[in-house]
Amino acid sequence: MSSLQKRLLNMIRCFRREWRSYSDSERITICGADCMLMVLQLAVAEVNKKHHGDFNASLSEVVLSWNYLLPDKLRILHKNEEAPENYAEISSVYTSFLKRCNMMDLIDIHQKCGSLLLENESLSSVQLLEFITGTVDLGSENNAIPSTPSTPSNRTNEFNEEMPLMVKKILYSYLSLLVNSRNDLAFAHVLNIPERGLGREAFTDLRHAAQKREMSIFPVCMRCWL
Secondary structure (H helix, E strand, C coil): CCHHHHHHHHHHHHHHHCHHHCCCCCCCEEECHHHHHHHHHHHHHHHHHHHHCCCCCCHHHHHHHHHHHHHHHHCCCCCCCCCCCCHHHHHHHHHHHHHHCCEEEHHHHHHHHHHCCCCCCCCCHHHHHHHHHCCCCCCCCHHHCCCCCCCHHHHHHHHHHHCCHHHHHHHHHHHHHHHCCCCHHHHHHHCCCCCCCCCHHHHHHHHHHHHHCCCCHHHHHHHHHC
């Protein structure tokens, strides 16, 4: 594990210890880089639906918004950089989604920890940006670590690494819903697993019903089912 990863982990541990300083909720879900990008994609699609009638987001639109959102939230945005089209709305939808789903992204946690001076080892905004975007080399320090003999624990780790990524995502999504039933991203992953005959159209209908009630999707489904 690199020093940057250790500092990031320390930041998250600080957050977990002091969560009462950030929120009244006991079940906040941390939104990592992959989830942040997915939330942004949904935000772009929602804004496009409003302006163009099509709930869709092209890769170029998402990338432009992603490259602007991160430094903007980290407050390291260049003054002369032009915002993407409808960026203010996209940012607002992104923020509202996280709040509705009882989630905080890595940037929110970094800023909260920094404001309360809870981090033992400082993690700069630039370093966090590099971590989220994957532009920092995390393997340079690991290359100097000698290999260790195979042990039962190591073999277990090897088995976990070989487990298909999709299976891990499904398992983690079910576990996440147990902890935070308002996590719409986790619900989207398991909506049709196992097969229930529910596709994209069903998910879109559920999202609209949840938005009308100003709720997350899973509680709305439970109310309808009951």
